[in-house]
Amino acid sequence: MTLSVSLSHRFPDFALDLSFDAPEGITVLFGRSGSGKTTAINSVAGLLKPQRARIVMGDETLNDTDSQIFVPVHKRRMGYVFQEARLFPHLSVRQNLEYGQRFAPSGAKGPSTAEVAALLGIAPLLDRVPSGLSGGERQRVAIGRALLSRPRLLLMDEPLAALDGARKAEILPYLERLRDQVALPILYVSHSVAEVARLATTMVVLEEGRVARAGPAEAILSDPDMVRQIGVREAGAVLPARVKRHHPDGLTELEASGGRLFLPRMETEEGTATRVRILAQDVILSNTAPEGLSALNILKATVISLREGTGPGVVVQLSAGEDKLLARITRRSAEALAITPGDTVYAVVKSVSIARVDIGTA
Structure with missing residues (x-):
């Protein structure tokens, strides 16, 4: 299912005017602070009514100002994960997850609570309360709650921004698993090049409220013109590869189209x-x-x-x-x-x- 977005909206000191498509996988809205990322994702969620918009998800029109169509937030069936987990402090992890199920339409298909807990590695946490969780664990619970609402689209607004480096490293593998194992389009807001490089299948680069470029993440990150956008220290390319073998000396050999690469041992099965x-x-x-x-x-x-x-x-x-x-x-x-x-x-x-x-x- 593809999300198609075209919208424009003017604030006193900022104008947003953009169009992009988000196919299955993780589409990252990338750009500096103030480029319009959160405004765009809030428009998709229905939290903001743009002055001009046409937003289509699959075969359903969610917003079309020309035809005066505006589907309210609660009917859009979108899961939203914010920077802060926003869990109910008086409820257990299990109860927080089950709260998401209240918003699932009757008969809607999707993973069970046990399957979501296994996917996100939070099964051992079900009987704990949010105050006893790390930041990364709280965010995983928030993602699980959103998934259990059986959304057609998952929106994530810089979900790792409030986490330190160790907690980010903890949660990134679960986001990869979510991307690869759940057939659900994800619209993800970030200004972190490292997150984009690890997670994005599609990249939409915003500059001052407009789309500067859009396409496969590998192609955009390897474009020299992106150096101006992300800075020389962050500039780099993403190479697809496959784990060929683990060597006894502690190195893992990867096979890329241009040759082999050796890295410190990865805890990943050969062939991955x-x-x-x-x-x-x-x-x-x-x-x-x-x-x-x-x-x-x-x-x-x-x-x-x-x-x-x-x-x-x-x-x-x-x-x-x-x-x-x-x-x-x-x-x-x-x-x-x-x-x-x-x-x-x-x-x-x-x-x-x-x-x-x-x-x-x-």
Whole structure:
């Protein structure tokens, strides 16, 4: 089921005017604070009546200002997960989950409480109260409550923003499982590149209330033009890969279309599809096949383009097999290598530079 959104709305100091489609999987609305992400998701939820809108979910029109159609919030059948879990403090985890079931239409199909608890890893918590849970556990309960309302679409407005790094790392695998195992479109608001790289199947980039670009997350993140949007330190590409084998020395070998990658051991079964994010600043380029290096990850690649910034850096876009990579090097290095589009180079990546938070299931 696809969600199609087209809307415009003017505030005294801000104008929103955008259109995008959200297919199955996780569609991330990405952008800086104030770009219109929450306004857009609240319009989809029905919490805001845009001045002009046409919002269609599947074959149902939820909002069409030209035809004076506006389906109220309680009839849209959407689950909404906010930054804060907003659990009832006097109810147990089980009772909070069962509260979500009150909003499920009679006869609507979906996972049971036990299945949701297993999916989100909260089965051992059912008899506890929210005050005894960590932030990540509370958010998982909030997601479970939303799922048990049998929604047709799940809305998530920066659900990890209030969590520290450890709690984010705790909950991300469950969001991946939700994406991969529940046939439910998810519209997810975030300004975190790491979250987008791990979770997004589709990416909608907002700038000042407008869609700057939209499409598959891998294609957008590997676009050199995104460096301006996300900053040079966060710029990088996402590569689909498959776990090939676990080696006795503690390394896991991944197979990507451009070659093999070695990472510290992953607790993932061999054959599992995954994806890794490689930061542009962690890629070194060589004109010839490197020898005598300690680096294990060396991919043969072709130069696609070179983009100079305002500083001393150059962002080089590369193709390695069917995938694209970014490398950030100095202008002096680019001139010394004398690389131009079409040249063959070797991209060297340290295994330790591919952080655990940047490894996800696909």
